[in-house]
Amino acid sequence: MKVLELAGVGKRFGALTALSNVTLDVEEGAIFGIIGPNGAGKSTLFNLLTAIYRWDEGSISIGGLSIAGLSTQRIARLGVSRTFQNLRLFGNASALANVMVGEHVLLEANVLDSLLNTGRERRERTEAEKRARELLRFVGVSGVEEQFARNLSYGTQRRLEIARALAARPRLLLLDEPAAGLNSSEKHELVSLIRAIRDGGTTVLLIEHDMGLVMNLCERIAVLDYGEKIAEGEPREIREHPRVIEAYLGAPA
Amino acid sequence: MHEFLAQLANGVELGAIYALIALGYTLVYGILELINFAHGDVYTFGSFVALGIFVGLRAAGVLHGAGLILGIAAALIAAIIASALLNAGIERLAYRRLRKAPRLAPLITAIGVSFMLENLIELWQGSAPVPFPNVIPNPQLHIGALEVGVQQIVVVALAIVTMVTLHFFVQRSKLGKAMRAVAQDRDAASLVGINVDRTIAITFLIAGALAGVAGFVGGVSFGSAWFLNGFGAGLRAFTAAVLGGIGNIAGAMLGGFLIGMLESFSTWLIGGQWSNVAVFSVLILVLVFRPSGLLGETLPEKV
Numbered sequence: 001m002k003v004l005e006l007a008g009v010g011k012r013f014g015a016l017t018a019l020s021n022v023t024l025d026v027e028e029g030a031i032f033g034i035i036g037p038n039g040a041g042k043s044t045l046f047n048l049l050t051a052i053y054r055w056d057e058g059s060i061s062i063g064g065l066s067i068a069g070l071s072t073q074r075i076a077r078l079g080v081s082r083t084f085q086n087l088r089l090f091g092n093a094s095a096l097a098n099v100m101v102g103e104h105v106l107l108e109a110n111v112l113d114s115l116l117n118t119g120r121e122r123r124e125r126t127e128a129e130k131r132a133r134e135l136l137r138f139v140g141v142s143g144v145e146e147q148f149a150r151n152l153s154y155g156t157q158r159r160l161e162i163a164r165a166l167a168a169r170p171r172l173l174l175l176d177e178p179a180a181g182l183n184s185s186e187k188h189e190l191v192s193l194i195r196a197i198r199d200g201g202t203t204v205l206l207i208e209h210d211m212g213l214v215m216n217l218c219e220r221i222a223v224l225d226y227g228e229k230i231a232e233g234e235p236r237e238i239r240e241h242p243r244v245i246e247a248y249l250g251a252p253a
Numbered sequence: 254m255h256e257f258l259a260q261l262a263n264g265v266e267l268g269a270i271y272a273l274i275a276l277g278y279t280l281v282y283g284i285l286e287l288i289n290f291a292h293g294d295v296y297t298f299g300s301f302v303a304l305g306i307f308v309g310l311r312a313a314g315v316l317h318g319a320g321l322i323l324g325i326a327a328a329l330i331a332a333i334i335a336s337a338l339l340n341a342g343i344e345r346l347a348y349r350r351l352r353k354a355p356r357l358a359p360l361i362t363a364i365g366v367s368f369m370l371e372n373l374i375e376l377w378q379g380s381a382p383v384p385f386p387n388v389i390p391n392p393q394l395h396i397g398a399l400e401v402g403v404q405q406i407v408v409v410a411l412a413i414v415t416m417v418t419l420h421f422f423v424q425r426s427k428l429g430k431a432m433r434a435v436a437q438d439r440d441a442a443s444l445v446g447i448n449v450d451r452t453i454a455i456t457f458l459i460a461g462a463l464a465g466v467a468g469f470v471g472g473v474s475f476g477s478a479w480f481l482n483g484f485g486a487g488l489r490a491f492t493a494a495v496l497g498g499i500g501n502i503a504g505a506m507l508g509g510f511l512i513g514m515l516e517s518f519s520t521w522l523i524g525g526q527w528s529n530v531a532v533f534s535v536l537i538l539v540l541v542f543r544p545s546g547l548l549g550e551t552l553p554e555k556v
Contacts, residue, residue, distance in 0.1 A: 050444060076446035088441040090434055101434045105446035107427045111455055114428035115418075121426055128427075168446060 001028040002064070003172050003203045004049070009058035011044055011227075018044040019227045022058070026172075026220075031194060031204045033218030035211070035238075037247060040224040042207040043085060046174050050082055051075050062172065077105050081165035082174035085207075087157050091150030095141065095160050098149050099132035102167030132167065139163040139193060155186045159193075166197065173197060175206040179213050191217050215239065223247065258399040260521045261514070266405045266474055268513020269412035273467035274490030275497070275505040276419060277340075277460035283500040284436045284456045286356065290363040291343055293487015294370035295461050299336035299468020300478035301378055303328040307386045316388045325389065333465035340461025341454050349450065367484075375480040382479040385472050408470045415466055416506050419459070423502060432456055436500075485529075489516065492536040498546025507547060 004026040011019040019041045026032045034042050047053045048060065051072045060067050062078050070078075081102075090098050107128060113121040136142060139159040144152055149160060158178065165173055178194070179187050187210065194217060198204050208214045214221060215235040223231040223238060225247040231238055238244055274296050281289045306328040310316050316324045347366050351359040391404040423429035434442040435452045443449050471486065472478045493512040497504025512532055519531035539546065 052440065072440070072443040073446050073448050076444055082444060088438055088444075090437045090441065092437055093430075093433060097430060097433075101430050101442075101447075102445050104427065104431060104434075109427045111428060114426035115422055115459075117421065117426065124427065125425065164445065 002026065003028045003030075003062065004205065005059075005061045005064075007059050009045075009048065009055050009060060011041075011048060011053060011055045011057075017227050019048070019055070019224075022224070022227075022229050024222055024229065024232070026203060026205055028171075028203055029198065029201070030220060031198050031218050032206070033214040033221040034205065034207045034224060035209075035214055035221060036224035039226075041227040042224055043176060044227075045224070046082060046176055046207065049075070049174060050080065076168065079168070079171035080174065081168050081170035081172075083158075083161045083165050083176055083178060085176040085180060087161055089149040089157055089161055089164070092148060094146050095136065095149055095152065096129065096132055096145040098160060099135055099163050099167050100128050102164035103128045103131065105168050132163075135163045135166055136160070138196070139166070140189060154181055155183075158182065158190075162193070162197075166202070170202055172203050172205060175204065175208075177207055177209060179208055179210045187213055255398050255400075256521065260517045262399065262401045262405055264514035264517030265510065266408055266513070267517055268510035269409045270467050270471045270474070270486070270509075271490045271493045271512050272506045272509025273412055273415065273463050273470070274486060275493040275509045276416065276502065277463050278491050278494040279497075279499055279502060279505040280432075280456050280460045280463075282494070283502075284432060284453055285348070285352075285359075287348065287359050288363065288491065289340075289343075289348075289460070290360075290487070291366040291370055292340070292460065292464060293483030293485075293490070294367050294374065295336050295340045295343075295483070296464040296468045296471065296486060296490075297374055297478065297480060297483035298339055298370065299332040299465035300472035300482060301374065301383075301468075302335040302465075303332040303469040303472050304383060304385055304478050306331050307388060311386050311388060316386075321388065329466070329469045332469040333462045336465030336468060337458045337461035340464065341457045344454060344457040349453075367487075371480055371484065378478070378480055380480065382477040384477045387476070389473060404474065408474050411466065411470060415463065419463070420502060422459075428452070428455060489532055492532055495536060495546055496539050498549025501546065501548050504546050504548035 002025050006022055006024040009019055009022045010017070022045070034045065036042055044053065048055045051067070051070055062075070062080060065078065067075055067078070090101065107124050109121040109124050112118070133145065136145060139162050141156055141159050141163065144156065149157060152160065162175070162178065179190055182190060191213060194204055194206070218235060221233065221235055221238045222229055223244050230243045230247060231241045233241070274292065277292045278289065281287060281292070307324065310324045310327070343366055347362050348359050351362060389404060391402040394401055394403060423432060431442065431447045431452050434445070434447055435449050439449050471482070489512055490509065493508035494505045495508070496511060497506070497508030515531055515535060516528045519528045523531070
């Protein structure tokens with residue numbers, strides 16, 4: 001079962017071609033990595049998947065359903081969550097509130113429930129809070145539930161953002177450079193966390209610069225260079241792929 | 254002493270009305286960073302709707318005994334619904350399509366909508382103040398040296414209950430959390446599946462509903478409605494929101510009560526013609542010395 005299918009996807013910004021003819025399938029339950037030099041189009045790809053940009057050519061499906069024309073919020077409801085390269089937390093809300101907002105799509109209370117504080121609203125809130133606390137424990141953030149997100153350490157904010165993304169129980173989790181700015185022991189914990197997320201039934205698609213981490217973690221890797229997919233395969237194949245070596249180290253003189 | 258307490262009671266009553274209106278300014282500012290200058294006129298509209306219901310029910314001869322209680326409830330609910338829908342309608346027609354425009358565009362639009370509403374209400378109700386039917390009894394209570402009408406107590410109680418409800422709604426409920434999320438980061442909010450347009454529409458509905466409560470309460474306690482009421486009341490309520498720290502709910506309430514007191518005591522001590530000077534001097538002083546408002550920094554929670 002394919003969670004994500006891209007066929008011939010292209011995206012231009014004026015004269016600049018950010019992505020061209022990218023075809024990619026991600027199987028359910030995979031940990032899939034996307035690598036490539038700076039400016040290769042990795043983040044643009046994530047922005048297409050979450051309808052922050054519209055693509056110009058090709059098609060994208062999630063769980064077999066085309067997402068052409070869907071809004072960001074509709075795609076989130078299809079089960080796609082993401083984190084950002086430069087964190088996008090709600091800084092002036094508590095860590096707990098950040099995760100609870102992440103559960104938004106799961107809650108059924110309507111405007112009147114919220115205004116009148118009905119039984120359904122209260123019941124859902126209690127459960128949402130319980131789940132949020134569990135999720136914070138799961139990602140290894142405990143004891144700071146009531147602190148404002150912006151006051152937390154960088155590594156904690158990264159985990160918090162993952163917890164918020166997981167709160168919607170996504171089928172596909174997009175992680176944009178989750179290891180950026182982490183020290184080596186934090187990276188180690190991140191690897192086990194991502195494996196645990198996958199074992200919990202969520203497919204993980206991640207962009208990462210840390211080659212060691214990607215090779216160690218991902219079962220399958222696609223390489224982008226100047227907006228084109230130049231290789232795809234298992235870590236071992238990617239490591240030895242001549243075009244990948246060329247893209248990273250330059251062409252032999 | 255007697256006069257002091259009477260002015261205090263007046264100030265609290267005025268303050269409750271300003272606080273309700275100020276909450277509307279602050280909610281909308283919190284979520285869109287837009288000063289909705291039409292908000293004062295939504296308050297005027299609420300007053301006239303309540304007035305219309307009272308006039309209609311009195312003509313039908315049902316405003317006595319239990320009918321009076323039901324009539325009051327009907328007028329209040331009608332004012333709430335009408336103002337809420339008007340405010341949401343303004344957002345839908347005038348502000349939504351300007352969401353990505355430079356910030357000056359919706360601001361000027363808001364001023365335009367305000368003039369439009371004032372003129373439409375003038376066409377509808379005329380340019381003279383329209384008296385509220387004197388149907389609600391107002392027995393006076395004596396508490397020590399304080400002499401206060403039951404009506405005043407009810408007005409203040411209604412305002413406080415509304416504000417406490419709002420506070421818990423915004424802080425705790427699912428929708429309140431969605432509102433705060435949209436206020437802080439619209440893109441991130443839509444990424445967690447929040448319908449941003451809908452959340453903004455609901456914010457305008459709630460702000461309008463609060464203006465409706467204020468319109469009812471103001472009409473009943475001042476005893477009349479006038480097409481330009483919302484202009485002055487709106488400006489003072491806006492001052493209250495800035496004084497408390499715009500975007501901050503507790504700040505709007507605090508600012509509302511402070512401006513109410515200021516108006517009441519300046520009228521008593523230096524004369525009614527100077528009360529505007531006192532109120533707007535405070536606005537200038539706040540903008541100069543504490544632009545973020547009284548609670549603007551200690552409680553940075555927007556919306």
